[in-house]
Amino acid sequence: MGESSLKIIHYPHPTLRHRSKPVRRVDAKLKSMISEMFDLMYEASGIGLAANQVDLPLRFFVCNLAGERGEGEELVFINPVISRPKGNEEREEGCLSLPGVCAPVKRPASVHFEAYGLDGTAFQAELDGMMARVVQHEVDHLDGVMFIDRLPPTVEMNVGPELEEFSLEFQSRRSTGEIPDDEALAQRLADIENEYAVVD
Numbered sequence: 001m002g003e004s005s006l007k008i009i010h011y012p013h014p015t016l017r018h019r020s021k022p023v024r025r026v027d028a029k030l031k032s033m034i035s036e037m038f039d040l041m042y043e044a045s046g047i048g049l050a051a052n053q054v055d056l057p058l059r060f061f062v063c064n065l066a067g068e069r070g071e072g073e074e075l076v077f078i079n080p081v082i083s084r085p086k087g088n089e090e091r092e093e094g095c096l097s098l099p100g101v102c103a104p105v106k107r108p109a110s111v112h113f114e115a116y117g118l119d120g121t122a123f124q125a126e127l128d129g130m131m132a133r134v135v136q137h138e139v140d141h142l143d144g145v146m147f148i149d150r151l152p153p154t155v156e157m158n159v160g161p162e163l164e165e166f167s168l169e170f171q172s173r174r175s176t177g178e179i180p181d182d183e184a185l186a187q188r189l190a191d192i193e194n195e196y197a198v199v200d
């Protein structure tokens with residue numbers, strides 16, 4: 001990883017389909033990457049960003065419902081676990097890995113979660129509204145799932161042409177070598193997992 005800065009990757013980058021590994025330790029380098037993730041999230045006008053969206057194979061995400069530096073609360077969810085889903089609610093979702101694509105997604109209206117903060121302290125809460133939505137969207141990312149996977153077929157058809165454009169863009173970036181081949185990507189993820197993930 002060196003000193004190179006992080007970038008938000010777009011659909012259909014393979015790391016977005018990688019199941020993230022639990023974090024074993026947080027050091028200064030990982031903290032600096034987390035701070036960089038907040039910068040990227042604000043630049044892109046987002047409210048949540050999962051580690052694999054910046055090509056890191058680790059189980060954590062950052063969020064700030066205010067979406068602006070200096071406003072709201074900056075939260076880091078490390079090794080989050082969701083349970084006790086209740087109700088059902090449809091809300092418009094977008095994703096920083098699919099800029100410009102929006103669609104209504106049905107999810108449980110409220111969930112319970114447990115996670116660790118940056119200082120290693122466990123925290124948990126019952127969530128509803130926007131926060132429940134963001135946490136579910138981000139935990140999906142960590143499992144390699146994107147919101148477009150949760151659309152009913154009719155809505156999926158509507159976003160099809162936009163997804164096709166992202167696929168063409170990806171192929172073109174790969175053909176220039178800007179995005180490495182699958183083998184090189186997998187090796188990079190394995191190196192980061194060796195450094196930071198729980199060994200199973």
Ligand code: ZN
Binds near residue numbers: 095097137
């Ligand atoms: Zn997303």
